[in-house]
Amino acid sequence: MAKVLMKGNEAFGEGAIRAGCRFYFGYPITPQSELAHFLAKRMPEVGGTFLQAESELASINMVFGAAGAGARVMTSSSGPGISLMQEGISFIACAELPCVIVNIMRGGPGLGNIAPVQSDYFQATRGGGHGDYRLIVLAPSSVQEIIDLVWEAFVLAEKYLNPILMLGDGLLGQMMEPVELDEEKEFFIPLRPWAASGRMGGPKRIINTLYIVPEEAEKHNFKLNQKYKEIEVKEQRWENYQTKDAQLVLVAFGTAARVCKGVVDYCREQGLPVGLIRPITLWPFPDKAFDYILSLGTVRYFLSVEMSTGQMIEDIRLAVDGRRPVHFYGRFGGMLPVLTDVVKEVKKLLLKEEP
Amino acid sequence: MYKKVFARPKALEDVPFHFCPGCTHGIIHRLIAEVIEELNVFEQTIGVCPVGCAVFAYNYFACDIFQAAHGRAPAVATGIKRALPDRVVFTYQGDGDLAAIGMGEIVHAAARGEKISVFFINNSVYGMTGGQMAPTTLPGQVTTTTPYGRDREINGNPVRVCEMFSVIDGAAYVARVSVHNPANIIKTKKAIKKAFQVQLSGLGFALVEILSACPTNWGLSPAEALNWLAENLIAYYPLGDFKIPKEEAKNV
Numbered sequence: 368m369a370k371v372l373m374k375g376n377e378a379f380g381e382g383a384i385r386a387g388c389r390f391y392f393g394y395p396i397t398p399q400s401e402l403a404h405f406l407a408k409r410m411p412e413v414g415g416t417f418l419q420a421e422s423e424l425a426s427i428n429m430v431f432g433a434a435g436a437g438a439r440v441m442t443s444s445s446g447p448g449i450s451l452m453q454e455g456i457s458f459i460a461c462a463e464l465p466c467v468i469v470n471i472m473r474g475g476p477g478l479g480n481i482a483p484v485q486s487d488y489f490q491a492t493r494g495g496g497h498g499d500y501r502l503i504v505l506a507p508s509s510v511q512e513i514i515d516l517v518w519e520a521f522v523l524a525e526k527y528l529n530p531i532l533m534l535g536d537g538l539l540g541q542m543m544e545p546v547e548l549d550e551e552k553e554f555f556i557p558l559r560p561w562a563a564s565g566r567m568g569g570p571k572r573i574i575n576t577l578y579i580v581p582e583e584a585e586k587h588n589f590k591l592n593q594k595y596k597e598i599e600v601k602e603q604r605w606e607n608y609q610t611k612d613a614q615l616v617l618v619a620f621g622t623a624a625r626v627c628k629g630v631v632d633y634c635r636e637q638g639l640p641v642g643l644i645r646p647i648t649l650w651p652f653p654d655k656a657f658d659y660i661l662s663l664g665t666v667r668y669f670l671s672v673e674m675s676t677g678q679m680i681e682d683i684r685l686a687v688d689g690r691r692p693v694h695f696y697g698r699f700g701g702m703l704p705v706l707t708d709v710v711k712e713v714k715k716l717l718l719k720e721e722p
Numbered sequence: 723m724y725k726k727v728f729a730r731p732k733a734l735e736d737v738p739f740h741f742c743p744g745c746t747h748g749i750i751h752r753l754i755a756e757v758i759e760e761l762n763v764f765e766q767t768i769g770v771c772p773v774g775c776a777v778f779a780y781n782y783f784a785c786d787i788f789q790a791a792h793g794r795a796p797a798v799a800t801g802i803k804r805a806l807p808d809r810v811v812f813t814y815q816g817d818g819d820l821a822a823i824g825m826g827e828i829v830h831a832a833a834r835g836e837k838i839s840v841f842f843i844n845n846s847v848y849g850m851t852g853g854q855m856a857p858t859t860l861p862g863q864v865t866t867t868t869p870y871g872r873d874r875e876i877n878g879n880p881v882r883v884c885e886m887f888s889v890i891d892g893a894a895y896v897a898r899v900s901v902h903n904p905a906n907i908i909k910t911k912k913a914i915k916k917a918f919q920v921q922l923s924g925l926g927f928a929l930v931e932i933l934s935a936c937p938t939n940w941g942l943s944p945a946e947a948l949n950w951l952a953e954n955l956i957a958y959y960p961l962g963d964f965k966i967p968k969e970e971a972k973n974v
């Protein structure tokens with residue numbers, strides 16, 4: 368097992384290559400461009416295709432075409448580019464095609480800035496475009512986890528025939544960490560009898576998103592919804608950190624979760640019973656993590672720590688369902704939550720009732 | 723025994739078209755299907771159909787087919803062709819689709835020299851959405867969004883697509899044809915065939931603009947519509963080859 372130093376953005380690329388992805392279409396935008404630079408070099412080495420599109424409108428529709436023709440395909444972008452892709456993502460979700468989309472979030476709204484934020488949470492977890500659909504949203508919080516989850520992303524995409532969104536931020540994308548790369552795992556591309564790849568003697572395949580008859584559209588929406596329900600049951604992922612006897616449980620993902628792990632360690636040293644739930648799937652949101660912790664009976668508060676003005680907190684409140692108070696601490700616009708400030712919030716809650 | 727002189731091409735499904743009476747979309751569908759059969763590429767052909775009156779193309783063409791978002795067919799076709807370079811990929815796009823909302827995608831597909839065949843149906847209006855102004859609507863032409871006639875001061879000028887694409891490197895074959903009478907229908911079929919042949923010989927991007935009638939939104943009878951096309955559309959959009967593959971150009 369070789370340990371190599373790798374940048375987060377490059378890890379998305381290397382992970383994709385190792386997962387058998389051979390097609391990438393994208394348009395440059397900071398802070399994810401290293402991913403494109405990396406794949407521009409790497410794709411030709413493995414006989415794959417890297418194509419710089421003229422816009423994100425084009426890149427997501429190239430993804431639609433390649434995925435519908437049966438290819439394992441990926442794109443990446445950030446804020447404004449992901450917004451432009453939404454029509455295409457909605458089409459891909461409707462047509463039930465597998466693909467992986469990476470969003471290295473940047474400050475918004477508008478052009479915002481290129482600093483790390485988590486303010487695309489709503490867009491990511493609510494479908495993002497028009498219509499009733501969901502994306503599976505994966506939120507790695509280390510470079511190693513990027514490599515591991517990209518593999519997983521392609522597996523999930525093809526298992527459920529659904530686009531997968533990987534959510535990172537500028538910090539995760541830019542930072543370098545040592546990663547362990549397995550000997551290259553054998554990847555496997557399942558048969559795609561649904562792909563419109565030319566009949567070649569077989570039956571006709573149509574990749575379609577038009578359901579002009581309401582009865583048929585309802586049927587299709589119902590089918591999609593059944594799939595989403597199955598995903599909600601089967602695919603929730605999260606990490607518990609020091610939650611067993613915790614009276615205050617922080618909830619944070621991605622970069623914010625890294626800060627929060629430090630907070631937990633610091634608080635524990637001071638004898639404060641603090642733990643962390645780190646959602647790895649943002650959709651499906653890991654409700655089960657909350658049911659489990661509430662069943663232990665020790666938790667008194669939840670504190671959502673986000674790099675936004677408070678988006679994930681809505682899902683936490685839905686999961687906790689009034690059983691405990693859910694508090695919020697956030698930094699935004701590209702500012703990071705700092706350990707000492709989060710600790711202050713923790714103490715405010717935990718120590719206010721102490722005699 | 724009689725010789726069969728007319729049959730439904732294999733690339734066309736045995737279902738009735740939904741188009742309005744006198745609409746020439748149906749003729750163009752048939753020509754494309756005939757060419758696919760004549761070139762013997764049916765099994766490897768993948769179509770990309772637009773949002774527009776031809777959105778149901780997937781019910782009519784018997785080959786594998788994608789229904790793309792409005793204007794994005796060239797990007798979808800690029801993804802398909804890059805994934806499957808040995809397949810034959812065509813797009814079928816209206817003037818709103820190709821020359822308004824999808825202008826970015828088509829220009830760059832041409833500039834990249836994507837080896838796809840594009841059939842661009844210019845009927846000078848948005849058919850599907852109720853006869854609004856298209857980028858190709860003629861000056862003075864009345865549409866539902868230019869009730870006083872297209873005014874260049876307000877609505878700008880029509881886009882001449884072939885002229886524009888004639889100067890794009892990467893576009894190997896660019897031609898404008900029409901389907902208003904049998905002689906021109908035969909020429910249109912030839913152009914469609916050429917567009918596929920250009921793709922098959924790997925020469926690059928091919929675009930055939932086909933002037934087409936929309937009697938419904940022009941407010942004309944089918945016969946009047948064909949006359950109107952001949953007199954007005956062709957006057958603004960002259961027919962002919964705008965770019966032919968280099969090798970052929972040398973021999974001329």
Ligand SMILES: Cc1ncc(C[n+]2csc(CCOP(=O)(O)OP(=O)(O)O)c2C)c(N)n1
Binds near residue numbers: 774792818819848
């Ligand atoms: C993003 C988006 N905007 C608008 C529409 C509505 N729309 C559907 S077809 C169309 C225009 C069709 O006109 P054209 O491309 O000329 O084809 P025709 O119907 O005349 O064959 C429009 C505006 C849409 N489907 N998607």
Ligand code: SF4
Binds near residue numbers: 747775849850939
């Ligand atoms: S509205 Fe026009 S383009 Fe559409 S089917 Fe009718 S005649 Fe043809």
